[in-house]
Amino acid sequence: MAMMPRRVKYRKSQRGRMKGNASRSNFVAFGEYGLQSLETSWVTAKNIEAGRVAATHFLHREGKVYLRIFPYKPISGKPLETRMGKGKGETEYWAARVRPGMVMYEIGGVPEDVAKQALVRVAHKMPVRCRFVKRRHSL
Amino acid sequence: MGKPLLLKAQIREHTGSKAAQRVRQLGRIPAVVYGHKKEPIAISLDGHNLVEGLHSGRRLVSVQIGKKQETMIFKELQYDYLGKDIIHVDLMRVEASETVRVTVPIELKGTAKGAQEGGIVEEHTDRLEIECRVTDIPEAIVVSVKDIEVGDTLHASDIELPDGVRLVSSPSTLLLTCGLVAAAKSTEEIEEEVPAAPEVIGEVKEAEEGSSEEKAEKRKT
Numbered sequence: 001m002a003m004m005p006r007r008v009k010y011r012k013s014q015r016g017r018m019k020g021n022a023s024r025s026n027f028v029a030f031g032e033y034g035l036q037s038l039e040t041s042w043v044t045a046k047n048i049e050a051g052r053v054a055a056t057h058f059l060h061r062e063g064k065v066y067l068r069i070f071p072y073k074p075i076s077g078k079p080l081e082t083r084m085g086k087g088k089g090e091t092e093y094w095a096a097r098v099r100p101g102m103v104m105y106e107i108g109g110v111p112e113d114v115a116k117q118a119l120v121r122v123a124h125k126m127p128v129r130c131r132f133v134k135r136r137h138s139l
Numbered sequence: 140m141g142k143p144l145l146l147k148a149q150i151r152e153h154t155g156s157k158a159a160q161r162v163r164q165l166g167r168i169p170a171v172v173y174g175h176k177k178e179p180i181a182i183s184l185d186g187h188n189l190v191e192g193l194h195s196g197r198r199l200v201s202v203q204i205g206k207k208q209e210t211m212i213f214k215e216l217q218y219d220y221l222g223k224d225i226i227h228v229d230l231m232r233v234e235a236s237e238t239v240r241v242t243v244p245i246e247l248k249g250t251a252k253g254a255q256e257g258g259i260v261e262e263h264t265d266r267l268e269i270e271c272r273v274t275d276i277p278e279a280i281v282v283s284v285k286d287i288e289v290g291d292t293l294h295a296s297d298i299e300l301p302d303g304v305r306l307v308s309s310p311s312t313l314l315l316t317c318g319l320v321a322a323a324k325s326t327e328e329i330e331e332e333v334p335a336a337p338e339v340i341g342e343v344k345e346a347e348e349g350s351s352e353e354k355a356e357k358r359k360t
Contacts, residue, residue: 002330008337021220032262036221049326064259064320091336101220109259109320131221137244137265137279138196139216 002045003071004094012076012088022101028135030066031108033115039128042095043104045071051105051122058118063110065118068103069096098128143199143210144192148172148182150204159227168225172202172211174232180204184228193225196278198241202230212239212273233273240307242266245298245314246279251287253317258289262315267295268307275303282314292316 018040028034048071055065071094078089098104105122107115116132123130151162151169159169168186173179182204192200198212215229233239244266251260267280282298296310 002326002333004333005337006334007340009340011339011342023220026220027222030261038221049329053326061320061322062259064261101222108261109254133222135265136222137246139193139198139213139242
């Protein structure tokens with residue numbers, strides 16, 4: 001299984017609602033370039049790992065890839081051909097809650113065109129529309 | 140720093156988020172003016188002229204409110220949730236001879252030696268707080284990274300500031316490091332590190348409590 005927390009307080013969680021835009025993690029803070037989400041969605045651990053592999057593979061050990069999201073939310077599901085009831089299903093996968101404006105990936109140490117190409121590949125793995133962003137140095 | 144940017148302002152009679160939104164729809168940007176122990180004034184500025192002025196890196200601005208013209212500096216800018224458009228501006232009244240505290244970006248110049256050897260330069264802080272006269276505010280603090288090798292670090296105390304500029308940020312503020320990039324882990328390696336299922340904090344305690352209760356029952360019998 002891909003990324004998941006080491007310790008959790010509760011085994012399962014309710015679905016919850018994702019309203020509004022990102023109020024934090026909405027600017028490039030570590031690298032020079034980033035991939036910003038334009039939609040709200042759950043991004044699964046598999047999606048995150050696929051994006052990371054796509055970026056690192058494209059960069060050939062040049063530059064550094066930063067992951068700004070982590071799948072903290074357990075998503076449960078019922079097995080196939082099971083009757084309703086008998087309690088909540090077991091955790092099937094883990095997901096990160098992503099809201100518009102959230103910077104999901106960052107890249108540093110490479111020129112802009114290379115970073116852009118790498119992040120385009122990452123964007124294809126994401127379940128949300130994304131845009132390429134640069135670090136804002138001035139006010 | 141060149142001549143201050145000249146902007147014409149209109150006083151906003153209605154304040155609040157709804158009124159500010161209407162102002163933005165007209166292509167103007169809501170702003171507030173404060174400082175010099177005077178009453179703050181809610182104004183609006185032309186969006187196009189403001190953005191153009193900011194792109195030229197100017198901090199000093201001359202704002203005409205009615206018939207009165209005042210010199211101000213950009214104290215803070217607020218952006219929308221995507222960080223694309225400016226939604227609000229804070230302006231502070233200043234005088235030419237006054238000393239102010241401002242945040243100035245750091246501009247890295249050159250290619251580090253370490254970068255040529257396979258390392259990458261990581262910028263930890265991209266702006267510094269400085270104190271200087273209003274007319275001496277630099278657009279950016281230029282830092283040469285030519286001599287930075289792999290393993291080197293650069294702190295705020297290491298950089299040379301222009302004349303008349305005093306550092307306010309902590310001298311120990313880490314600006315940048317140069318290090319080698321660790322080999323990216325494969326998916327299999329990550330899977331090995333991650334446990335099959337996470338440890339549930341409460342359940343461990345409950346199991347312990349359960350065993351202690353069982354022990355207590357056994358003692359009773």
